[in-house]
Amino acid sequence: MNIFPSKALRSIPASDSVLTWAGAIEVEHAAGWSRGWRLPRGRLRLFPGRLRLFPGRRLQGHARAQAGVRITFGTDATVLRGRCLSADGIGPVDLVVHGTVVDAPVASDGSFHFAELPAGEKITEIWLPHGGDFRLVELAVDESARTWVTPATPPPxxxxxxxxxxxxxxxxxxxxxxxxxxxxxxxxxxxxxxxxxxxxxxxxxxxxxxxxxxxxxxxxxxxxxxxxxxxxxxxxxxxxxxxxxxxxxxxxxxxxxxxxxxxxxxxxxxxxxxxxxxxxxxxxxxxxxxxxxxxxxxxxxxxxxxxxxxxxxxxxxxxxxxxxxxxxxxxxxxxxxxxxxxxxxxxxxxxxxx
Known part of the structure; x- marks a missing residue:
């Protein structure tokens, strides 16, 4: 499904294997969306955490915030767009290409976009909002653009x-x-x-x-x-x-x-x-x-x-x-x-x- 039908774009589902969720302990792929977790989702009950001063706010809930989590992949696209499930309380999304940072607000419909990316092959890092419950539906790139998995060898x-x-x-x-x-x-x-x-x-x-x-x-x-x-x-x-x-x-x-x-x-x-x-x-x-x-x-x-x-x-x-x-x-x-x-x-x- 193309989330931007008026554009000649190719959709990349959030669960696509071309996307690497760096900085996440675990990634949840649900029906129609994905999100990173900063605790092991399958063992969340081992991380209870409740403060007397802030009743109801749990460690588990804060583990859904995408602080430090970024989606990386290689591409030769010049346009990159995306949409999350909800924009409530969500801050901007950052894109890093060739060491340069560009930020984009998340619109009320959950969409965000980056245009005029540098031509040619590049590694893209999409830094997700560091507060709120961000669930990515999908990304989209130029219809003819290539995408590939980023190299497996991480830096320190x-x-x-x-x-x-x-x-x-x-x-x-x-x-x-x-x-x-x-x-x-x-x-x-x-x-x-x-x-x-x-x-x-x-x-x-x-x-x-x-x-x-x-x-x-x-x-x-x-x-x-x-x-x-x-x-x-x-x-x-x-x-x-x-x-x-x-x-x-x-x-x-x-x-x-x-x-x-x-x-x-x-x-x-x-x-x-x-x-x-x-x-x-x-x-x-x-x-x-x-x-x-x-x-x-x-x-x-x-x-x-x-x-x-x-x-x-x-x-x-x-x-x-x-x-x-x-x-x-x-x-x-x-x-x-x-x-x-x-x-x-x-x-x-x-x-x-x-």
């Missing part, structure tokens, strides 16, 4: 884990979240496990990261624990040690960068549900990294959240907690050189992916 792989500050809903577009910017700056293949309100050091998330291939891992810990009181003064430090150690079990020599919370003015000295201030939690995360290194893990490294986003950036925190679009761009600028410094030399990529 980056996994990021964190809260809404890692999902980055306020970012300007899908390629402008800080994980996406870091990945594109360094030529890395991103899997983003940022879950709004649901970063609670879940053991099953640690096992998921443990079992997924990666060349560098960033865990951003603390702020959701502060808000929900997931742990106490007694249990938080051991929980960080256990989470990072579980991840380490599957990645013996991979750099694990453990990032403490970024600046949040009202929480720095105010005791939260944990019985700790954000500053105290930041100190515990630093202590966890120190202990792991003391006991032989030379590849775990601390990123102090205040070095990434500190008091000087307070004007980029509209609500005192979440950065705005410029704030997420600043985070990427701060984090990129830290990742580059710790990425093993034989895994260094050449920069923005083409």
């Amino acid at each position: 792989r980056l996994i990021t884990y964190g809260s809404s500050i890692t999902q980055c809903r306020a970012a300007a577009s899908p390629t402008r979240t800080w994980p996406a910017l870091v990945a594109r700056n360094l030529g890395l293949d991103l899997t983003c496990l940022g879950f709004d309100g649901e970063c609670h050091l879940d053991p099953m998330i640690a096992r998921l990261i443990r079992d997924r291939p990666a060349e560098v891992i960033i865990t951003c810990l603390g702020v959701n624990v502060y808000g929900a009181g997931t742990f106490t003064k007694r249990s938080f430090l051991p929980a960080v040690l256990g989470f990072v150690s579980t991840v380490r079990d599957g990645h013996p020599r991979v750099p694990i960068l453990v990032m403490s919370p970024i600046f949040s003015p009202s929480r720095e000295e105010q005791t939260g549900q944990t019985g700790m201030s954000l500053a105290e939690m930041r100190a515990d995360i630093a202590e966890a990294v120190r202990l792991l290194r003391e006991h032989g893990d030379a590849d775990v490294h601390l990123i102090d959240g205040l070095d990434v986003f500190g008091p000087a950036q307070e004007h980029l925190l509209p609500d005192g907690l979440h950065p705005n679009a410029a704030g997420y761009a600043h985070m990427a600028t701060s984090i990129t050189p830290l990742v580059r410094a710790h990425l093993h030399p034989h895994h260094q990529a050449t920069g923005r992916r083409q």
